[in-house]
Amino acid sequence: MITRTRYIPDGKDVLKKLPLIHHLEAPYLYYPITNQRCPEGETCVVFGQFVKVGEVIGTRKGAFFEQPIHATVSGEVVGHEMKYDASGQRVNCMIVKNDFKYELHESIQSRTDDAIAELTKADYVQIAKEAGLVGLGGSAFPTYIKLNTKNKIDIILANGVECEPKLISDYELMMEHPEELIKGLIYAMKAVGAPKGVIAVKKRYNELVERLRFSLNSYSEYDIEVVPVGNHYPQGWELEAIESATKIKVPQGKLPADYGIIPFNVSTLQSLYHAVKFNLPVLERYFVISGDGVHNKSFKVRIGTPIQNLITLAGGYVDHSIPKTLIMGGPMMGSNVSNDDIVTTHTATSLIVQNTMLLDEDPCIHCASCVYSCPVDLQPVQIMNAVKAKDKDFLKTLAVNKCIECGLCSFVCPSKIHLTDYMRQGKRILRG
Structure with a gap:
């Protein structure tokens, strides 16, 4: 009998036992000028300028708000470079060369x-x-x-x-x-x-x-x-x-x-x-590297740290002959990224590296596992069919925007259909 799936293996017990490495030694820090919520941005510093910890170095601009960008180390602004952010998007980043002094900006004042x-x-x-x-x-x-x-x-x-x-x-x-x-x-x-x-x-x-x-x-x-x-x-x-x-x-x-x-x-x-x-902005975040394709390690790092540095510190990849699948975030709701040229951001707390298993999708067997397990009572296969037909009206009827992208429909599917991806596509079709 098909039942609702509520409990899934989380793999946390092993990760919680990893020693925490406080990594401050990144020689260069990268700060995305835009992100998913803020498609526009600008800098307010120039190349060669010295900045301090907590100093505003730019501003991201969203539809109804602006967000300051803060330096998380002290050092010299040395340029710009394209990197990937936590969502897998390629974004322009400002680069600060770390002087390892961590001088605080004058605005960082304690309150009594x-x-x-x-x-x-x-x-x-x-x-x-x-x-x-x-x-x-x-x-x-x-x-x-x-x-x-x-x-x-x-x-x-x-x-x-x-x-x-x-x-x-x-x-x-x-x-x-x-x-x-x-x-x-x-x-x-x-x-x-x-x-x-x-x-x-x-x-x-x-x-x-x-x-x-x-x-x-x-x-x-x-x-x-x-x-x-x-x-x-x-x-x-x-x-x-x-x-x-x-x-x-x-x-x-x-x-x-x-x-x-x-x-x-x-x-x-x-x-x-x-x-x-x-009076401090967010300077550091916990970040864990896990999966069977990499040596697992737990870090606390400055925002803007390249994840390639962390992979190297962790001990590198396991068996380079096997292709890897990289996921920023968790396995259920994370974003697949094409390479490890990524920087840590406010919302980046995990990279999962899996030795790739190529699994072909099979036809839907109409078992209804995805329907039983959906926490918001959607019909994922019907939505998939509407996406394939690009049927906006049907997608509205099926309320695809209610999807919270939890990933359960993909997890429980015996046919290995990537249903969560179809949910995301359906939302994009309605926005388009």
Whole structure:
């Protein structure tokens, strides 16, 4: 009998045991001038100019917002070069030659607790905007826009579920810096006037639940609780995490803020703490290299670090005679990239390298596994057929835009059909 697939192997236990390498020695750092949310951008420095850590060196421009680009090392601006970003797009990057001194820019000034206590909502919004904070769970949505809501907010949700296989960035953050997460959560609560905070993590991680609860003992004056949620996939999906952790059901297509709750990724909240307390932009991210085609290693690196450097530090590829498949992100929702000439960005936390197995697609056997497993009740095969026919009206009828691109339809398909790719194509057809 065909049933809904909810539990998938995640491969995290082995990766969590890897020693963490704090890599600061990249000789050159590369900063994309554009990204998926910001198709335009410009620089505000010239070749030969010396820049410092945290200094604004350019601006990315989206449809309704702008995002500053910050240097994550000190050194000399030496040029531009085309590189791949986390989405697999080739983008123009500004290059800074690292002088290994890590001199802080004059704008990086710590705030006292008394000064923070006096901050208004407008202050928090401006701090998040100037620091260029975005959703670090992968959305890259500007944090300041979320904080600037006009709705009455009752709960701030810190989403630490991280349900995608092979990803351990949020887990490592919460284990290493639980107090920074908690303080960032408190700042978010103060910014929007929310009386309650909730931290959602997988219930299988008993050690993480206990560590967070122990850390919360120092903040008993705040109404914050750790809520263990399900271990299934995609439990980390925003709307499912909200319902599991708070019992608030937000219909798909509606804003959580309209229901009195704002969700943030836990890494985003840590970045808010750094911005408020030290006036720092996001400088570093956890990054793991995994898969059977490469030596596995876990890093903490400066944003702008070439991933080729990390592969070399990890020990290189395994068996060069076998072709490799490279995936930026997780195996379910990540992006396939054509080579390793990639740089780390705000939302890049993983590279998976697999020894390629060439699997031919077989015809659909109409088993309905994809239908049973879809968390938003779509009909993936029907959508695939509509994509092949380029039938816009049928794609609208089938509500392809509801797809959250979780990858389950491709994962469960016994015919090895890349259904998630068809979902993405369907969305592009409707946008075109």
